[in-house]
Amino acid sequence: MTDWIGDTFTSDVGWTHLESLVDVGNRMAGSDGERAGLELTRDALAAAGARDARIEAFDIQGWERGDSEIRRGGEPVASGRSACIALPRSPSGEAAGELVDLGYGLPEDFEDGEVAGAVVVVSSTTPDSVDRFVHRREKYYHAVEAGAAAFVFVNHVEGTLPPTGSVGTADDPIGAIPAVGVSKETGSRLIRRYEGDELLVDVDCEIPDATSGNVVAEVGPDTDDYLVASSHVDAHDIAEGAMDNGAGTATIVEVARALAAREDELDTRVRFVGFGAEEVGLVGSSLFAEAVDPERVKAVVNVDSNVFGRTLTLDHHGFDALEATAERVSDRFDHPIALGGELVPHSDHWPFVERGIPGYMVSGETEGRGRGWGHTGADTLDKLESRNLREQAILLTELVVELAADDVNTSRKRGEEIAAALEREGKATGMKITGDWPF
Structure with missing residues (x-):
C-alpha cells in the first residue's frame, strides 16, 4: 500500500510543529524556551500516534548572554549584537592583547609563537585545499593551548551576521578565554584597521545552574x-533555529505520524528522541547513549x-548496511540522496557511533563548507519549504521501515x-585537543 505517501505529502503536521518551534523564540539549552520546545515536541509526538511520550530531565551547566564588545583604547570598535556576540559558554570577563589575524585558523597557524597573549582572529570556514573541516571548537582550543588572551570568530558568509557556536568541554563546560563572534564585514574591518594594535575583548554573561531534557516516545x-x-x-538564542534544528525535529514528528499508520509493517520498535542541549556539547544525546545497551540499538537515524x-x-559512517539501505530507498523513489562514508564527529548520532552503533547523520546537501x-x-523559517519537509519525511519513513526489517x-x-x-581521516587531532577523544 502506498496511501501513506499521499498522506505524508499532504500532511501539515510537521510544518505546523516547525512553526510552533520557531515561534517559541529563544530555545537555548537550559532556558524556558528550550523547555517549551521540549513540551511542544512531546505533545506533537503523542498527537502523531507515538506512545508513552515523555520528557526525561537532566541538569546542565547553564549560560545566559549579556552584551559583548571589542574596544581599542577605551573606544568600542565592535559592539552591539549586530556586530559582536559572545560565543556560548565563553567565560565572562575582559582580556586584552595584540590583534593577530590567523586566517583560517588551521592547526599549523598556531605554531609560530605569535599567539601567546594575543587576541586571535580566525575564519569560520576551512579552505578546500584542506582535506577535512576544522571545527570552531578545535580552533578555539588551539588558541587556548597556544596561550591566546581572547578568541574572535569571523563569519565567512557575507551579510553582517555574527556567528555563534559553543566553546567549553564536557569536563570543563565554561571555556578558558573570552570568545566572541563577528560578521565577515566587521572582521575585515578589524583586521584592516587594527591588526598589530592592542584590543580588549569584553564578554558579559551569566553562568547559572540549569535543567534540560530529552523527549522520548515510541512506535512499533x-x-x-x-x-x-x-x-x-x-x-542558539540569537535566532529562530528554523533549519538548525527546528527542521529536523519537525521531520521526525512527521515520520512518527507516518510510522504510526504503518506499525504493522515494523519488525523492530522505533524510539523517537528529541535531544536537549545539543548545541552546547551533545549533552542530551551523550547521557542517553551512555545509558543504552549497544547491542539493543539496531541503528540511529x-x-x-x-x-x-x-x-x-x-x-553512514562506513556501516555497509546503512549505505545499502539508503541506496535502495533512493532507487525505489527515484529521488537523489547524497551519501557520505567518512565519520562526522558532531551532532547527536556521534555518541552512538563512537560506541560502534550504526548511525546516520541526516542533513541537507550543501555546496562548499560551513553552515x-x-x-x-x-x-529563519522563510528560508525553508514545506515541500522539502514532506518529501524528506517520506524518504526517511521508508528508510526506517527498511532498517527495522528482520x-x-x-x-x-x-x-x-x-x-x-578518525586517525586515518585526520580528525583525531582536533578531537583530542577539544576533549572529545573517547578512546
Whole structure:
C-alpha cells in the first residue's frame, strides 16, 4: 500500500510543529524556551500516534548572554549584537592583547609563537585545499593551548551576521578565554584597521545552574531491539533555529505520524528522541547513549539541519548496511540522496557511533563548507519549504521501515575501528585537543 505517501505529502503536521518551534523564540539549552520546545515536541509526538511520550530531565551547566564588545583604547570598535556576540559558554570577563589575524585558523597557524597573549582572529570556514573541516571548537582550543588572551570568530558568509557556536568541554563546560563572534564585514574591518594594535575583548554573561531534557516516545512492536530516530530541539538564542534544528525535529514528528499508520509493517520498535542541549556539547544525546545497551540499538537515524534544500545527505559512517539501505530507498523513489562514508564527529548520532552503533547523520546537501545561514540570526523559517519537509519525511519513513526489517543486519564496529578511521581521516587531532577523544 502506498496511501501513506499521499498522506505524508499532504500532511501539515510537521510544518505546523516547525512553526510552533520557531515561534517559541529563544530555545537555548537550559532556558524556558528550550523547555517549551521540549513540551511542544512531546505533545506533537503523542498527537502523531507515538506512545508513552515523555520528557526525561537532566541538569546542565547553564549560560545566559549579556552584551559583548571589542574596544581599542577605551573606544568600542565592535559592539552591539549586530556586530559582536559572545560565543556560548565563553567565560565572562575582559582580556586584552595584540590583534593577530590567523586566517583560517588551521592547526599549523598556531605554531609560530605569535599567539601567546594575543587576541586571535580566525575564519569560520576551512579552505578546500584542506582535506577535512576544522571545527570552531578545535580552533578555539588551539588558541587556548597556544596561550591566546581572547578568541574572535569571523563569519565567512557575507551579510553582517555574527556567528555563534559553543566553546567549553564536557569536563570543563565554561571555556578558558573570552570568545566572541563577528560578521565577515566587521572582521575585515578589524583586521584592516587594527591588526598589530592592542584590543580588549569584553564578554558579559551569566553562568547559572540549569535543567534540560530529552523527549522520548515510541512506535512499533514491543521488541527488545530498537531503532532510534532523533533530532535536537534546542537552538542558539540569537535566532529562530528554523533549519538548525527546528527542521529536523519537525521531520521526525512527521515520520512518527507516518510510522504510526504503518506499525504493522515494523519488525523492530522505533524510539523517537528529541535531544536537549545539543548545541552546547551533545549533552542530551551523550547521557542517553551512555545509558543504552549497544547491542539493543539496531541503528540511529539522526536528523539535523535539513529542509532548506531538496536533497538529503546521509552520512553512514562506513556501516555497509546503512549505505545499502539508503541506496535502495533512493532507487525505489527515484529521488537523489547524497551519501557520505567518512565519520562526522558532531551532532547527536556521534555518541552512538563512537560506541560502534550504526548511525546516520541526516542533513541537507550543501555546496562548499560551513553552515551557510546556520548559527546566525538569519536561520529563519522563510528560508525553508514545506515541500522539502514532506518529501524528506517520506524518504526517511521508508528508510526506517527498511532498517527495522528482520532481514537487515546492522553489524556494529569495534572501538578500535572507529578510532583508526578518525586517525586515518585526520580528525583525531582536533578531537583530542577539544576533549572529545573517547578512546
